[in-house]
Amino acid sequence: MNLDQIFNAAQQAFLSYKNLSPRKKADFLDKTAEILEENRGAIVMMACRESNLPEGRINGELGRTTGQIKLFANLVREGSWVEATIDPAMPDRTPLPRADIRRMLRPLGPVVVFGASNFPLAFSTAGGDTISALAAGCPVIYKGHPAHPDTSKFVGSCISQALEKCGLPAGIFTHVEGGVKMGQDLVKHPQTKAVGFTGSYSAGKSLFNIASDRDQPIPVYAEMGSVNPIFTFPQRLKNELLPLAQNYVNSLTLGAGQFCTNPGLIFVPKALAEGFKNAVSQTITQVAPAPMLHEGIAESYYKALNELQLRSELNWVKVPDAQHLINASPSLAEISVQDWLKDDKFQEEVFGSFALMVIYDHADELTHVAKHLHGQLTITLWGDPSELQEQEDLISLLEEKCGRLLFTGVPTGVEVGFAMQHGGPFPATTDSRSTSVGAHAIKRFARPVAYQDMPVSLLLDELKDENPLGIMRLLNGKWTS
Amino acid sequence: MNLDQIFNAAQQAFLSYKNLSPRKKADFLDKTAEILEENRGAIVMMACRESNLPEGRINGELGRTTGQIKLFANLVREGSWVEATIDPAMPDRTPLPRADIRRMLRPLGPVVVFGASNFPLAFSTAGGDTISALAAGCPVIYKGHPAHPDTSKFVGSCISQALEKCGLPAGIFTHVEGGVKMGQDLVKHPQTKAVGFTGSYSAGKSLFNIASDRDQPIPVYAEMGSVNPIFTFPQRLKNELLPLAQNYVNSLTLGAGQFCTNPGLIFVPKALAEGFKNAVSQTITQVAPAPMLHEGIAESYYKALNELQLRSELNWVKVPDAQHLINASPSLAEISVQDWLKDDKFQEEVFGSFALMVIYDHADELTHVAKHLHGQLTITLWGDPSELQEQEDLISLLEEKCGRLLFTGVPTGVEVGFAMQHGGPFPATTDSRSTSVGAHAIKRFARPVAYQDMPVSLLLDELKDENPLGIMRLLNGKWTS
Known part of the structure; x- marks a missing residue:
């Protein structure tokens, strides 16, 4: 026909x-x-x-x-x-x-x-x-x-x-x-x-x-798709450093990072950056390279990483292992919030298990981040109830940038139910x-x-x-x- | 500012x-x-x-x-x-x-x-x-x-x-x-x-x-806006010829025809065309020219009519009176369904109280009309319950072309309620x-x-x-x- x-x-x-x-x-x-x-x-x-x-x-x-x-x-x-x-x-x-x-x-x-x-x-x-x-x-x-x-x-x-x-x-x-x-x-x-x-x-x-x-x-x-940012706040991060690092790496590397809700961007307070980085780094190095869906996707993943490797603003916490056919290894780079804000390129999704860790000095800076952020499927906030209470204005701004706001778990694993919203402001979706x-x-x-x-x-x-x-x-x- | x-x-x-x-x-x-x-x-x-x-x-x-x-x-x-x-x-x-x-x-x-x-x-x-x-x-x-x-x-x-x-x-x-x-x-x-x-x-x-x-x-x-077609069926038209003609002219000329639900297109069975035309014609000649919203709109109304007057397919039942400043008089032309189907031009809205009366031989022809019809805010069907029952397939096709289907009254007078739908397929609306x-x-x-x-x-x-x-x-x- x-x-x-x-x-x-x-x-x-x-x-x-x-x-x-x-x-x-x-x-x-x-x-x-x-x-x-x-x-x-x-x-x-x-x-x-x-x-x-x-x-x-x-x-x-x-x-x-x-x-x-x-x-x-x-x-x-x-x-x-x-x-x-x-x-x-x-x-x-x-x-x-x-x-x-x-x-x-x-x-x-x-x-x-x-x-x-x-x-x-x-x-x-x-x-x-x-x-x-x-x-x-x-x-x-x-x-x-x-x-x-x-x-x-x-x-x-x-x-x-x-x-x-x-x-x-x-x-x-x-x-x-x-x-x-x-x-x-x-x-x-x-x-x-x-x-x-x-x-x-x-x-x-x-x-x-x-x-x-x-x-x-x-x-x-x-x-x-989108980069599904996670915002971490000092008190909770301090109290749950290891389990949060573990959860984060699990979500980032699940299915070789090939999820539209993959959390490719995480904001971490400077005071705890070293500790969190170490915890993530230790966990992520234990994740073996995994085969991607097809060679084209693996090729794109490595190509995107190579482009980022040319950027002097990034400090690589975990450089990916050299590409071996269809397999991809997770990778992680850090950047200051000031540098991150300067170039929209740093908001682009790298399809695969790559994360950009953005180090911020003070929660006030996150207001700029929220205003600058593109539309997302999800945004996650990891904070103690008391520190979240102080972030009501930030939460209000972030709500405008996503379809789903999370407060405990990770964005991967989209529940099929009545209350699910899987869609967000452009460019996460067209509607x-x-x-x-x-x-x-x-x-x-x-x-x-x-x-x-x-x-x-x-x-x-x-x-x-x-x-x-x-x-x-x-x-x-x-x-x- | x-x-x-x-x-x-x-x-x-x-x-x-x-x-x-x-x-x-x-x-x-x-x-x-x-x-x-x-x-x-x-x-x-x-x-x-x-x-x-x-x-x-x-x-x-x-x-x-x-x-x-x-x-x-x-x-x-x-x-x-x-x-x-x-x-x-x-x-x-x-x-x-x-x-x-x-x-x-x-x-x-x-x-x-x-x-x-x-x-x-x-x-x-x-x-x-x-x-x-x-x-x-x-x-x-x-x-x-x-x-x-x-x-x-x-x-x-x-x-x-x-x-x-x-x-x-x-x-x-x-x-x-x-x-x-x-x-x-x-x-x-x-x-x-x-x-x-x-x-x-x-x-x-x-x-x-x-x-x-x-x-x-x-x-x-x-x-x-749209032309809001009305489909008339023989039995009901015969039984209610005069009141339907009166209702139609009232709706057509209300507010000098300046409504997005103005019924600018009406389908009439050949067997009753003369009678309905005469009834409409008698009523419409009694409607005095009315001032339009502004001169630009009156000018557009007459310009559109002049263009239609060049079309040999049309037979004018009521030629508009000559334009006098901002005033516009109602007008009416008839066309055969065969000619109407040949040119999309005949579906274009003339903003003002102009109607195109399309004469059909048999209800079967209306299936082509329904398929050919552009998206509309409203579509009206005037038929007896028994003749409507025979038109279930047509109604199903027409439903795809509009936001509101009417079975008794006229499309003008959009009720502000919970159940109102004022919107229809493109080009009536963009959404x-x-x-x-x-x-x-x-x-x-x-x-x-x-x-x-x-x-x-x-x-x-x-x-x-x-x-x-x-x-x-x-x-x-x-x-x-």
Whole structure:
């Protein structure tokens, strides 16, 4: 099939899929999870081979993927996510009667999804973007990631199998393959209504530009990563020096540092810098070089480090071991806060387990840092309750720069739940009003439609007076179920 | 003050305003409404003079404006709009404990608003965009509309007075004046976080382009109007020919046709075309020419009509009277559905009381129409319940092309309520996921932030365990208050 045929099939499928009952939509999602689980052995073997990630991790990631699918199945089955809002008619209102107006979220239409190399399952073919779009009622055209083509195709066939078993049109999910040109053509296609993307800044931003330049601009939800700064404060750092150093190194080197929430930037008070540096340094040297996703990524990691090595502002605490094929070793450099503030280059993400440790003299300097900081997925503050209390203004500034603020643990390990926000101000994402992880991700692929004086026989169940689905609704401005 | 100073004041004010209690924010909004009411006489006089709109209309529009302000005050006071979502910690969960994650909507920051010439009050200085942004907790920089400079400045001073009386920083609202260049500079300013706009396609789209091309792209909520098609079906048209013709002409000519929901396109079955045309024609000739907002708009109206008069596909049912200064007379032309489908030009809005009546032979042709149709704010279907039931597929297609579907009345008269959706697919707006009228408009100016393991003393009231505001929240995936 050529692209026009693929989109015509998707659009045709959309007309029935968008009106499918929540229960049947949920059943299809559950069936997808079930088929993935049935094929666990094959999927894990393929994904390990193609990603170089260890079996334990991939096994866990498949569990995360099917858990995520079940979360959306339950969300759709429950049904309240559509924000049903009903203002009943007031025929006797003066000076003018009020019409009956009922509003709910409706799916956008065909969605194009690009997966991530670093999560061959959870952020790829049957990952959060695809599943939340399907849950919203949108057909998905998914472009397989060239870093794991077999896994992508196989998982795609599991989704298609689930559609078939549920008696739903095949056009609801299509797996396509191709390079940059294919990606651009998908975003340019007039029938595309939205785009989900996880990956690099350059790729995400270029898709955003294409989408904005279309005759009909469309939303692009591109999650492009960030450096996820951690701010440490003296009292807590002093009290928990070793465990915090250990936690930090664990988070930094997890999965060879290939996470969008990898904490590549840490602010440390000068008085404790030596101690923390030593603790981190001791731990980090024990971390063996780990294979990265593919040679291109390892090459980019070392290239970025070589560029930084030319910068006189940096003092290297742990120089990376020489590159050996696809393997990358963690590395760490320090810089003064004054020097860090002088060049935006020091805010750029180095994809991999590299950290920049910024030494500050006094917490006052962090106000400048906060104002200077680019948008982030996460920002972490490690301080005792008393010292955090003194940083209310700083916290208020930092809140404007991220989607998630953490106060104890590390930013890696993004919980899939109702309250998760995985998205932040540009350049972390192209749309800070959305999340790509957690239940709220479904709302990216829907828009509100109001029905005025619609005959009862045409109303969707979500908007009927008797509330047959028993969902939470805003009726006359009051929440009711 | 220059722009940098204005934005610095706004940003500074934002740091305190965003954390102001819902009650105090609501009090400020109520105070604004109160001051506007106190100055009703002066405002109405000014707005009538500057807009040429009759006193009755402007009096009503001021009521709509203050009613709208009170709606947002109540919404903010009630507090549930922030979508508070709490996933409490699960320290004993295996294999990994779950952190405490709490999420809510937080204001974006300084918002730039452009008002509309056709609503000097309800969609201008203290109109829906300004008030929903202020309600969300965002400072507003408002560019006064050159068509009603005195009204704009005066209403702006009322908002500033309300801020002063409530002891709030002046930087929360700033009124600026200027032309196109000033508008562009406001959208380009690095501290602008979002834009609200109501007006023409060309102006709205150019602001969207500027915002997308920024180093940090920002959302633009531009409502750019549409032709708001009405589809009539034989049975109902036959039964209610005269009242429907009367309703149609009333809606078309209301306010000299200067509404974004003006129904400039109507589809009529051939069998009843003559009868309906005669009924409309008789009614429309009784409508006297009415003054438009300003000479430029009258000039554009006549220029557009002159262009259409050169088109041989059109048959003029009511030729407009010759232009007399600022006055415009209603006009009506008919075209066959076959000719209409051939040229997108026939979908372009003529701002004013001009209608294109498209004659169709059979309802099947409307499927092509639906597919061909541009995005609209509203689409209306006038059919008997039985004939609508037969049009389920058509309705499904039309739903994809608009923000509001109507089944009895006319699209003009946009209700300000909870269920209203005033926004639609491009080119009706630049962001179909949002509404510029009604309670949901507040969400345009907020984004979600998640707080992970935040110390209780730092949590906002909306997210505290004890729910001191008594708002509706999603706790562990269940709605609760």
